[in-house]
Amino acid sequence: xxxxxxxxxxxxxxxxxxxxxxxxxxxxxxxxxxxxxxxxxxxxxxxxxxxxxxxxxxxxxxxxxxxxxxxxxxxxxxxxxxxxxxxxxxxxxxxxxxxxxxxxxxxxxxxxxxxxxxxxxxx
Numbered sequence: 353x354x355x356x357x358x359x360x361x362x363x364x365x366x367x368x369x370x371x372x373x374x375x376x377x378x379x380x381x382x383x384x385x386x387x388x389x390x391x392x393x394x395x396x397x398x399x400x401x402x403x404x405x406x407x408x409x410x411x412x413x414x415x416x417x418x419x420x421x422x423x424x425x426x427x428x429x430x431x432x433x434x435x436x437x438x439x440x441x442x443x444x445x446x447x448x449x450x451x452x453x454x455x456x457x458x459x460x461x462x463x464x465x466x467x468x469x470x471x472x473x474x475x
Contacts, residue, residue, distance in 0.1 A: 353388060354386060358386050358391060362416075368417045368451065368455075371452035372417070375463070376393055380464060382394060390402060390403040393463075394470065395467050395470035399467050400419060400422070400467075402419055404417060414448075415433075415449055415450050418433070419447045420444060424441055429458070431447060432445045433446045447459070
């Protein structure tokens, strides 16, 4: 599947994704993998994912795109929609992206931190 396939018929999420992708690539070198449910940004392993909540959680007003970032710590920013700890010392942070303006320096710092961690051997 390609990025074009993933975002077919999804103009607003695609526009936000393009801005996100440009921001990621401006901060760190990445590999991008597209699946049916998400687009993963990878280094040695995946560190961030973009997905369209309307594909799965229909019925309510949802953000056009969600950015999920894996960190080794729980970040205290109030911007996160949800933070879960799927295993000890691994935190998955979900950020709703409603426009390109949501992709700022703070998001860039989180992505860099996650990218650095993804270059280390799995623990």
